[in-house]
Amino acid sequence: MPTLSYPGVYVQEVSGGVRPLDTASTSTAAFVGLSEMGPDTGAGLVTNWTDFQRVYGSFITDSYLAHGVFQYFSNGGRQCYVVRVTRPDATVARVTVHNRAGVPAAGLTFSAKNKGEWGNTLLLQIEDGTLDPGNLFKLTVRRQTDPTFVPDSPQDLPALEVFDNLSIDSASPAYVVDVVGQASGLIDVEVRQDNNGTQQGLHRGGLGPTLPLDTDLAFQISLDGDGFQPVTLAAGASTATALSDIATAIENAVHPLKKRKASTDPAVFTGFSCTTETVGSKSRLVLKSGTNAATSSVRIQPAAAHDATALLKIGAAAGGRSEDGIALRRPAAVQLLQIGDSGIAAPVTEVTRGSDGDADITETSFSDAFPRLDHVTDFSLLAVPGESSPAMADLGMAYCANRPLQDVFYIAETGRDDDTVADATTFRNKLTTSNSYGALYFPWVKSLNPAGGSADPVLLPPSGAVAGLYARIDASRGVWKAPAGTEAGLNGVVGLGAELSDVDHGNLNPRGVDVIRRFPGVGVVAFGARTIAADPQWRYVPVRRTAIMLRVSIYNGIQWAVFEPNDEPLWSQLRLSIGSFMTTLFRQGAFQGATPSQAFFVKCDAETTTQADIDAGVVNVLVGFAPLKPAEFVVVKISQQAGLASG
Template structure:
């Protein structure tokens, strides 16, 4: 309340009585399984099939996760989490290359971003940087189709990633390890410790064949070791010289006479400065070298304001000169195409380690051990391990869903790929030991066109990816309380089934909690079952359990405001109002049974639910009950024959 010190109108904003609750998401899935590539340290949220491919690659022969994610989006899914599982002996592809020092040192290790044989398909090109060719370099990353056959023209492959003007200075914002590590989805770079031992004297190499005599153009500006630009004026005699060696001597003498401008500059940068002539065939050029050999050692040349000699001497950028700092030799050696993981060990490559998907056996435990990576993810509600279709896997999946602290996940299981009879599906169900309501099992597998194009015939796929997308589609169109089954629950991308079931077959499986996928004329292939595995009649149906999960999560998230509030009637009234308004909104959407709110649900929070003992313990109890909608599994139509009536 503001201090009332003068007559007038005071306006104060106060919170309203009701705090709205948001409905929790029910259609975000999490898929666990083998992928071509990608991180195996935690879940990644992907929002499209393209995003999945960018991070996890494409379809593989020994796993169905990619197929299932593709069909999840194809059937109505909007976003999902992916957890990659790798074999224990999977390795990361890498290659170690020399730096540019006169005595080559293994300066850099380039490795694939994560484990797998996919890393062996990466090709690296290393060349001079665009802005500062002497000191910076450019890294291009390409990917070949077949790791075992090098392409005839690797540069003809369009680079997937290009990093230009990279530095080997750890203090630079363009430091190679940081820029590539942060920006690349394909490779990481490690600068090896021995690389730091490679240093040279900072040097500026002029362009070829200076034009003599200089005549009156006897000046240029020079910056040695970053001390600052100083004007160098050559003696008059240098203007008439026609031998480059004479000009060389004059430059060396003139620079050595300069006085440093900064206290921190090593005097040897000037006193030991050297100028030489480098000759290659018929071409000659001047080479200006700092007197120090530190990482900061450098020589830069710029034109003078008057009587400039830099163009004739071919020094500086305008004359075609090129500077290299003291640590320029720490750059990786230039190379056209270095194959990560499988490069031949010959200069500039010093070592290569092939990437591998691993050979160790993988079991249900391998996948369930990845479940805890999802513990801190709270915005998904469906879980599947596509293709790992064993009773043990279904048990582990449903146990994880039921044992999460908030019990906020529903597991989608499936029978085995070779289960194509009622007896085999029944045997699968009988082997389940975790028969709770936090999961459903679908039968049989479905047939789809091979997205890789390798098979002309349809391939068998686990149905969990299709079904997860179907759940998301039905939730968005009708609500989580609508059973994800029936003639509107068509499975997109399905061209057939592992087995076509009859009504009698279906009748034998439905009471056992096996959700059957069937084909109907006019409707196509549809999910035609919506039962959980639970034997408890209260939680027999998928929409009942999933509605309860939605209510639990929504109310949990929505009443966090009550924590540490005074535990008395005003708080209880707020809770009744907030939860009651939320439940009323759902009732109006048709989420519950009953003709009136009183018949559909109740919310109780008062002195009866929260006793003085509870208050003393810091506890407030809110009791919420709802009348769930249950699907009309059996629609009975009674037809009777009416005897003929006399015409009247």
């Protein structure tokens, strides 16, 4: 309420009382399994198959995770979470190279971003940086995916990641550990704690200075970051034609300079030297700071008048190159360096080969990874493709039922070799879970091999395709529509592990086994929509999933009510908000009934919330709905009618 202090009109916004609720997503899946690569410490979101390949790699022989994700996107999935499981003895590929000081115990360690043999295929190229080649370096990452192809040069393989102008200085914004660690999806970098080696900061001029200098005798110099100071050579240098005489003149001009910063070591000037260096038939100037420390440096820039840098070829603009004291700590330059699979010879000092591990993996290896999804709230389907055992199905459905919000549905599948009704029945009878938070599908499906290599169809677990089907039906018809029937075709499926008859289907359906069948003119379709629940109220998949959608939507939509005054104004707002949400769903065809009152109710008043509840800080909202149940059995009665008069 505004403060009323003067006569006039006051305008204020007030709430209309209706706080809209958003419908929770029901079509985002989470897949758990072994993968070629990728992080194994959390759940990663991928939005397409290419995204999955970039982070988690491609198809591998001992896992169906990649196949499941591929089928999911092929059948209508839009995004999913991936939880990578690794064997306990899996290792990360690493290689250590010494620094440019040549100290064997010093240098940098480059490692694959995560565990697995895939890291052994990474190739590094280390070069001088583009902007400051004397102090910075460039790192290029490539990958040798074909083991039979041995590249002769880096250019034989495409560059996957390029990091230019990296610094070995931990105080620099271009520090290699920070830049690569944050930006690379393939490697990490570690600077060895014993990395050492320094030199006198120096500046090498370009080859072949032009003499004599005549009147161009000036330039500016900064030593060890003390700041630029003007330098003017003695008059005798103007006619000198020997580069050694110029070097002596530069020394004599720099030695008397005084430091500008209290922290600067006076030795940078008194110990300063300038010499000549011959390369082939040409010579150049080499200017060195008087100190040998990581911070030692020499920088040259042109003078305002009578500038000599162009003739002497010193300064970056004239082709000169500075190397600081810390420059020796950069990794040694190398054209092809294989992480994890490089021989130990200079500059390589240590190698650790990456491995997928050999330890046995069990159902609990996957269920132990489920908690990584505990804090992920925007997925509603869970599958472990190919891990098709009764124990795995029990663990998956138990996890879904025991989540605090009970907001996830598990898609289970029978075993790979289960190809008869008896096999499927035996599998179902071994399940100890009978909750409604999962469905069991039979049989496995045949698909053209997405990994290539053979034209023959391969047998794949159906959970990935079924999860994608759920997403597709949810988007087109709504979560209340059973993901089954002639419109529930499985894309990319060309056959089945077992062809079933109506009689076979009739033996499995009452047991809660959802059958995948082939029909003429339709193709391969999901033709079952039952959970494995013992409670007939939750017999059907769309009923349970609709309840999950309502629970999550209302939970997220009424968070605003927490700590509001617990009385009729709050109760009416809750009734109005939830009632409006339910009415919208009713109009979309989510519930039974011809009118809203037949389809649902929302009750929040003094009957649901007593004075004792109010004293305890509790408000009770009762929401009921009449779920749509699929027409599982369509009965047509045909009779004869005789004696019709001809007309």
